[in-house]
Amino acid sequence: MSLMSNYAREDITFVKGDGAKILDSKGKNYIDFGSGIGVCSLGHANKKIAKTISEQSRSLLHTSNIYTIKSQITLSKSIDKLLGYKTYAFFCNSGAEANECAIKLARKYGTINFKEKKFEILTLKNSFHGRTMATLAATGQDKFHPEIFAPYTPGFKFFDTIDEIIKNIDDKTVAVMIELVQGEGGIKPLPKDDIVKLSKVLKKRNLLLITDEVQCGVFRTGEFVTSQIYGIKPDIITFAKGLGGGVPIGACVSTKDIFTPGDHGSTFGGNFLVTSVANTVLSEILKLKESGKLNKNIKTFNRYLDKMVERYSEIFESKTGLGLMLGLKVKDAKYQDLVYRKCLEKGVLVLKSGKDIVRFLPPLNIKKDEIKDGFKRFKDALNEI
Template identity: 50%
Template sequence: MSNIKELDKKYVLPTYARADVEFVSGNNARLLDAEGKKYIDFTSGIGVVSVGHANKRVNSAICEQLSKITHISNLYNIAPQAKAAQKIVEASGFDMQCFFGNSGAEANEGAIKIARKYGERDGEIKRYKIITLQHSFHGRTITTVKATGQESMHNYFGPFPDGFVYADNIDQVESLIDNHTSAVMIELVQGEGGVQPQDKAQVQALAKMLKSKNILLIVDEVQTGVYRTGEFLASNLYEIEPDIITLAKGLGGGVPIGVVMTSLKGVLTAGDHGSTFGGNYLSTAAACEVLDVLKEYSDSGELEKNIDYFNQELEKFYSANRKMFTSKVGIGMMCGLRVKNAETLSAIISNARDEGVMVLKAGKNTLRFLPPLTITREEIDEGFKSLNRAVNSL
């Protein structure tokens, strides 16, 4: 471990405040570090390893694809890409088409480009403005950083592309619309902003209002998508039909992938957008198997039972430790506990790691839970036992 730390310090840019641990293997929600210590993972790589670590079906699909062809470019037809797009669109229930990239930020860049071209092409006035929400998070590229409604993330990196406006909340959106507004971009549950769900009635009213004004609704489902909230999309749960949806994290089971999907099928044409690696054989073969695994899991009713059990145990943990927490938030397996102060939150995360359970921070004061969707009851029980030890030792 010490050698790895030295190499990291010498050769890797220090953009992460890394914990002093190196994982070497995993199995569903279990992890093993280089020192032989065992952990329960309530993070799934920040919502990425949706079907668990080292999922045999996904690994098999990846290995099979690797033995044939990994990459050739989007100048040619790619069978698993077409199949993945079909599975995504059919699971969504919407009449859409997909563009594949490598990350959530890239998916959101694609969404912004679609909205900007739509706004310039449709009408005499150039419509380029996109309204997002305070405390939102949409990515780390220059454009998606600017789309993110967190002022602290804008330090040092300007000047930024023009045209992003921030609403304090959904109710304020309409008052910020002008003749240059092309789209509104929201997360139905703000992940990095503190696991904060939007109000369903407000979201539905927003969708209706935007439709009446011919303004696009973009829903960033990078963290909420692919069954994280219990439905394939949080948009399905909120009973809305956005014009553009972005996906990433849980779609590849650990393989980098991002997707922007839209009902605006004729807006982007050949040459308007592209990606060298996006949608290649490897990433989309993995995505196809992840989608099959989770569809079967959802259709069987086991996903719903698992979500219920995890939330039941989280509620028990919250109730037993009310001195530290103020509220329980989230939807499905995207959950959080509001902690009374930042110092306590940091101590819980550190102690939890010492006790063998991995948890996350969100916003300034939220303990975040994003376990693999396939986490077992035994793993849930073990994880909360470790977490109870962690808070009891404070």
């Protein structure tokens, strides 16, 4: 193999997709309940996205951030409209980069606003914030800190619960960074009361709340951002995955405009291609939301999963998650890989999360018959376990 061995790749090559359907090089078809880990929010080969890419590529793909890019401004205004408050946006290429921007912003905020510099960021032990050195350091899960990559970026502390985070805020703390629904840590929505309390404590002390909505944002949980479901207004929100519907884009938006030229940047970040596609993605998902179809899909998908827990109670313990960011908790960790593999065999793509969760991140616009077909295959898989 000519590629680095950093992924445990399946021996499957996909060649074509259409909505939630996807075909491999051997001619086998699958229903995609994973959307490329929450990226293809409008499914595969979406016509509106294809049209945007085609049209944009015939005028401009890239000029660099030396110049003004109108589609970035449009995107940032749409984000504000959807959030309901004013933010300043930085566009980049991935979730980790969006979080890097958030970390740098927080450190600058901690430098310019206090007599003694504040720089520490508190996160949860079960968190995942990315694979760069700083975002790995922000990630609380021990398995992401092997000695081979040490030393890690200093300035991060992890705690088991939000309550512990609150108790451990000290003179060095500048921000708390959290995923409202932990994605890689097992599709775990955080308790609402704790989050509301945390948000109030931070506001009172002029410290920052950063919500990492890389996986749970952009209508994945039913609203534009999960923060809206929790009734909070974070100072910084990060996005990626579903925002581009398949093109690589990340965004860090903040209520504070404190960077000055040279503080941060990206060559590709927010170029014409990705921001024009993200504009299309947002307007299409908004239509889906306003027509009631998104909520319908959420209800239908959840109903199927509830049935799976009921019917296959020897395999599954419970359902977890919010909106279309969902998981089934297996009773014994050995079932996680077994279910995943049987599903591949039967032609339905599911994901794994944590040690015991079978994860579902279907396209937000998945069709009723695709859901039905996918769960038929899912049942076929479970019947053989």
